[in-house]
Amino acid sequence: MEFDLPFIWAAVIAFAVLAYVILDGFDLGVGILFPFFKEKHDRDVMMNSVAPVWDGNETWLVLGGGGLLAVFPLAYATILPALYIPLTAMLLGLIFRGVAFEYRWRTKRGEFLWDISFAGGSMVAAFSQGVALGALVQGIPVENRAYTGGWWDWLTPFSVATGLALLIGYALLGATWLVMKTSGPLSERARALAMRSGVGTLASMGVFSLWTPFLEPAYLDRWFGWPTIAFSLIVPALLLACFFLLIQGLRTGHDTRPFAASLGLFVLGFAGIGISFYPYIVPTSVTIWEAAAPDESLSFLLVGALVLVPMILAYTAYAYWVFRGKVDPEEGYH
Template sequence: MVIDLAFVWAGIIAFAVLAYVILDGFDLGVGILFPFFSEKHDRDVMMNSVAPVWDGNETWLVLGGGGLMAVFPLAYATILPALYAPIIAMLLGLIFRGVAFEYRWRTTRGEFLWNWAFAGGSLLAAMAQGITLGALVQGIPVVNRAYAGAWWDWLTPFSLATGLAVAVGYALLGSTWLVMKTTGELNEKARRVALRCCFATIAAMGMFSLWTPFLNPLYLERWFGWPTAMFSFIVPALVLGCFALLVVGIRNKRDAQPFLAALGLFILGFAGIGISFYPFIVPPSVTIWDAAAPESSLAFLLVGAVLLVPMILAYTAYAYWVFRGKIDPGEGYH
């Protein structure tokens, strides 16, 4: 049996990106929510809830970006020039947020600056990721295997709306994470915020589900042509099911159900993007096979991935297992 290595690697990269989005998404969401929780005690607990895992979550970003460069060099060489500005903005946001974890605990007089660095860096990174996604969905012009657009092509109403939608979705993940990890008054505040965010997120998903198919004839055919049109019924039905579980979980004061349901919404949204894109890695013209490195390189790198990815999964699972349960307000990242 011949193994389609380009397809296998597309699956690995897609999995790494999804893992990053759902794992780093909730700790970015906690930062985005910082301005809505004014009490120092609440902010301390919020930051402590993600402190043990936030840097490990970003491993998946490195794997996805590094893997894209190694196994799909044409995609890397066309996406980066098209999206330099939002990608640099994302990295700057992640830097400010990461530094805030260390410096916020070391000062009293300047704590407000690091609060804003944490919140602003989180919001900037989330918006930049959404804008990057929106620009990729709307299409990147490629001529003679090189980016053929202008510097500001990424900046459109669709990409800006996508950036805002991703930030709202991350806020949903962050608020449901706090529901799962906190107690007392902070938990109640998080539930109220989560309920608002879940309605905003589902509205955003509905809007983009109607908007995206009309950006490109390929998307329109994929969602309304047979046999792939069946996804137009299956995916929205599953989304509504996750939404119902989310609202019921919040209102019935369940801890884990809202977070798991929010993860379900993101997974389904990611699946919808995959259904729209496949087999293109740079819509609307570069397929995964066009962009792939030589077969020998894909096979050589796959050996490393087979060893590395289970190791990352193992230590990630172990970290979450060790730090499971509710946060003790008296302990943390001091």
């Protein structure tokens, strides 16, 4: 029995990217929401709600990026030159945010600087991810297995709009996370922000669902050809169902349902991107099979992945289980 190793590895990397987006998305969202909470106590609780898990969430980014280099070297070699600037900005934002976790608790006089670092780093990282995604969706020109575009091809109205949309989406994840993990006035404030960002997220998804198919003829064929046109009907219906559960959960005072519904919105959005991209890994220039390393390398690496991925899932699940429930306002990260 032969396995389609490039397809299997594309699924593994897609799963790693999705895990990163939904896990690191909510703690980036907490940083994005930081300026909306002025009280030091509220900010302390917000950071404490993600302190036990934020660094583990970024493991999936390493797995996705490292896997792309090892398994799809041609994709890595063409995507990176096209997106050097937004990806560098993303990494700098993640560094400033990470350092803020350690230094904010060590100073009183300079605490405001680390508040800015935490919020600013989160915003820059989220916006850069959205810009990179938008540039990727637009397509990357490749000739003779090399990137042929310019330094600033990634900067377009579509990519900037995608960056802003992801800021709103991550804010939704962060707000619903705070609804689930905090209590009192902080939770109620987060509930109100979740309502607004939820409407903004759904509106953004609607705009890009109409905009994206007209960027490339391949996308239009993919979404309105048979049999994938079925997804054009199913996915919007599921999005509306998730949005209904989100709003209902927020209005009825439910703690976990809004977060689960917001995750559903992201999973469906990610599925829509995957449908648009397939069979390309560098839209619309390089397919999964053209970019893949030799089958011998893919087989060898897959053995390691079969050990590593379950381990990452296990310790991630354990961390969330240990730190389940509401955050104690009197305890925290020191």
